[in-house]
Amino acid sequence: MTDDGLAHAIAERVRGCPGVADLSGGPFGTVATYLPGRRLKGVAVRDDEVEIAIVARAGRSLLETADQVRSVVVPLTDGRPVNVAIQDLEDS
Template identity: 50%
Template sequence: MTRGRGRTAPRFDPVAPANPGVTRPRTAPDARRIAEVVVSCPGVAALTRGPFGTVATYLPGESVPGVCLRDEEVEIHVAVRYGRPIPEIVAEVREAVGPLSGDRRVDVTVDDVTDTEEAGR
């Protein structure tokens, strides 16, 4: 039995993109791999959880601190070593993570400058 004028509600298709004009890669970025690449960049001392301790990607049974995957961006928080210009370090991190981010923007925030490896822990 139909209600109204015989119209039915549009069917929900979970595979169809929310915005038909935007296409997304089929695979999501790998937060663990991004974290490995970030800490291997020269000048990066450590990943940090941000000023309120909330920057992380939560996976089953674990979390990846300092990397937050969002629909439109990859948010990365780092502590850098003293001695190199911060804009250079940030540019290197963006360049290294770019191929792993899919079509997402890469935002890098420097939370600390340190002369030790124990930054942000």
């Protein structure tokens, strides 16, 4: 799978987690995969890691949300570590 396809697959899985309100670009918008003519915020696929930045839903365990995100993404990452950062909270 190309980095483009991988980034989109990761984003789809992350958005499907109940504790995730949205993806976030992270500090200064640096968590992103750059694609021709656009960028996918919230997922950075690198050779040595995958970084994910999210907006979590308030009222849910942040640790459980981060663990769930990591668990749905790990099968796609070919052994790369998955780092999840919660950048903001949203009241739902």
